[in-house]
Amino acid sequence: MMDEGTCAQSMKLGAGFAGEVLVPGGSNLVKGDFKQAGIHAVLGIAARMAFGLPGILLVSANSFSKAVTGHHLYEAFQTAPEAPQTPQPYKP
16 A cells, blocks of 8 residues: 555656646646746647647657656766776786
């Protein structure tokens, strides 16, 4: 059985996903990030006009990713740079 905190978080996540179905940026709106919600709403309208359904789906996926993880969708596919290796001192 889920505790109240997990249940509330699940409900919030579900509301954010449902918000994305209605308007891109809906999940950010549920989260309370009005700036990102407005940006994604405008981008969603522009993407719908330019690319149709695939465009609005990508903007909605990016908005949901930003609201849930704090990172944009393209950041999830970037490879992390390797840490520079420090040279070991020579031991004869």
